[in-house]
Amino acid sequence: MSNNKCFVSGDEAVALGARLARPNVISAYPITPQTIVVERLSEFVEDGSLEAEFMHVESEHSAMSAAMGVSSVGARAFTATSSQGLLHMSEGLHYASGARFPIVMMNANRALAVPWSIYGDQSDSMSQLNSGWIQVYVEDAQEALDMTIQAYKIAEDGNVLTPFMVNLDGFILTHTYELLNLPNQEEVDEFLPKYETENKMDLENPKSLCFSSTPLDNLEFKYQQHMAMINSKEVIEKVDKDYGDKFGRYYGGLIEEYKCDDASVLLVTVGSVTGTARVVVDNMRSEGIKVGLVKLRYMRPFPEEKIIELSKNVDKIGVIDKNISHGYEGTVFTHINSALSKMNNSPKAINFIGGMGGRDISKEDIKEIFKSLLTTNEDKEKTVQFIGMGCEIDE
Amino acid sequence: MIEIRWHGRGGQGSFTVARLLGASAALYEDKYALSFPSFGPERRGAPVLGFTKIHEKKINDRSEVKTCDYVVLLDETLINENVVKGLKENGTIIINSKNPGRYDILKGFNVVAIDATSIALDILKRPITNTAMLGALIAVSDVVKLESAVKGIESEMKKSIVNKNIEVLKKAYETVKGVK
Numbered sequence: 345m346s347n348n349k350c351f352v353s354g355d356e357a358v359a360l361g362a363r364l365a366r367p368n369v370i371s372a373y374p375i376t377p378q379t380i381v382v383e384r385l386s387e388f389v390e391d392g393s394l395e396a397e398f399m400h401v402e403s404e405h406s407a408m409s410a411a412m413g414v415s416s417v418g419a420r421a422f423t424a425t426s427s428q429g430l431l432h433m434s435e436g437l438h439y440a441s442g443a444r445f446p447i448v449m450m451n452a453n454r455a456l457a458v459p460w461s462i463y464g465d466q467s468d469s470m471s472q473l474n475s476g477w478i479q480v481y482v483e484d485a486q487e488a489l490d491m492t493i494q495a496y497k498i499a500e501d502g503n504v505l506t507p508f509m510v511n512l513d514g515f516i517l518t519h520t521y522e523l524l525n526l527p528n529q530e531e532v533d534e535f536l537p538k539y540e541t542e543n544k545m546d547l548e549n550p551k552s553l554c555f556s557s558t559p560l561d562n563l564e565f566k567y568q569q570h571m572a573m574i575n576s577k578e579v580i581e582k583v584d585k586d587y588g589d590k591f592g593r594y595y596g597g598l599i600e601e602y603k604c605d606d607a608s609v610l611l612v613t614v615g616s617v618t619g620t621a622r623v624v625v626d627n628m629r630s631e632g633i634k635v636g637l638v639k640l641r642y643m644r645p646f647p648e649e650k651i652i653e654l655s656k657n658v659d660k661i662g663v664i665d666k667n668i669s670h671g672y673e674g675t676v677f678t679h680i681n682s683a684l685s686k687m688n689n690s691p692k693a694i695n696f697i698g699g700m701g702g703r704d705i706s707k708e709d710i711k712e713i714f715k716s717l718l719t720t721n722e723d724k725e726k727t728v729q730f731i732g733m734g735c736e737i738d739e
Numbered sequence: 740m741i742e743i744r745w746h747g748r749g750g751q752g753s754f755t756v757a758r759l760l761g762a763s764a765a766l767y768e769d770k771y772a773l774s775f776p777s778f779g780p781e782r783r784g785a786p787v788l789g790f791t792k793i794h795e796k797k798i799n800d801r802s803e804v805k806t807c808d809y810v811v812l813l814d815e816t817l818i819n820e821n822v823v824k825g826l827k828e829n830g831t832i833i834i835n836s837k838n839p840g841r842y843d844i845l846k847g848f849n850v851v852a853i854d855a856t857s858i859a860l861d862i863l864k865r866p867i868t869n870t871a872m873l874g875a876l877i878a879v880s881d882v883v884k885l886e887s888a889v890k891g892i893e894s895e896m897k898k899s900i901v902n903k904n905i906e907v908l909k910k911a912y913e914t915v916k917g918v919k
Binding site: 349350376463464515516517519520521522523616617619620622623702704705706707 | 758761762765766771772773774775776778779780798799800801802803805895
């Protein structure tokens, strides 16, 4: 194992990871805070360090359509987007997953208009959970690079053949520069050989792709797609292990448990806020307070079994959501509760909505969350709470 | 952990220098660093902030920087009460100014002043003071060694401007060391 150190942003880490994965075509449209990914990849193609076709498309809808075209001839496609761009390609997202094209896309998590905002939250990708894409959320630049490579390995697995979205919190990850170990090309090539598939247009072996269905067979196609996503759980765990064995970095697969042993309360986090929560857990643990952290890495497939297992011996679970399904609750919380409902005796879960439109989630905020989870006043406790609300709430 | 906040205007290189310092620490001193700008739209001439965090261990905290050990002002026209906000006890302000005594707001703080604009104009022929202010910071602190900053500039800046900026860095470093 040999590594080169560099000091780069999350966006640059994604571009470097994509280059190592050797996509045949990159089709993308720039949007803040993803822009640097597209800029770097176009530079790599220009300077010859990446042998690929770079397509300047006129919109995100075209970016996804082009990526499907690439994938439909058995080539490797990469794209990247954010926020309004992700929504603009929403039709294509469903199309790509239904057609079982293992496209890899980076999404810079950013708020949705209106109010117009270029700052980060996770409203964009959380609104696309039903599009049939695998979704991973990373915590730092290194994980962004590593997951861009792992994404192809998982998506292209014959039992999965499902597109893969790598999510990075806008600005907090995309625009922060940090130390990165860059794997060498030879080792990545060994780990991720050329994509070979039968799910392609081929003159020697003609077949129909992206076809129509009738009520007689639609359910069966959708069931296969559902099972492919379920199959991906095992593949994700295996790829995490294989990647760790080769490159020395393991991420825990679907989730990472942080100091969950003997914890009486758990906090579930998605993305960069996990890092800040680690610091708070360390501080509280040093005071003898038994708190634990669950880094939920994947929203699809959803690690229901793992959540149930971890919840068996805890009193309460907090869930931070950087998104809200208006009039109900945060999307991550809905998923956690759905898992808990399958237990005989489930702990109570509380939802904390925060970090919207780039709002900071501080260490003090997270400490307060843990404190409220540790206090028993269930009669008064609201199930959905807002972190750092700047106005009085009349409820 | 050492936290540094850089104040400048869009186009003056205040984020570039936050990144240069982070790269110098992470690549040449076996430390960990995070460098980031104030998040949001980028506009030339508008006040911007750069942040550098340096630590012996991996830095997990991704929340906003609220305190700092060093504040570095690339442009003295930005002086207002926000400049001293969050400065830790025993923290230091490093300011690009010929006459820092005229700023009441700085009274009671550790202040180090350097005429970085003159150094930059002399060597770069442009009033870009970021590497001069890095030299001044290194002269009054041990955030990184001078030779690490030289290597940082060599690896992170465009080849055509490396030598001049190393000259600026060293000149500012020696100027501050001389008066210290």
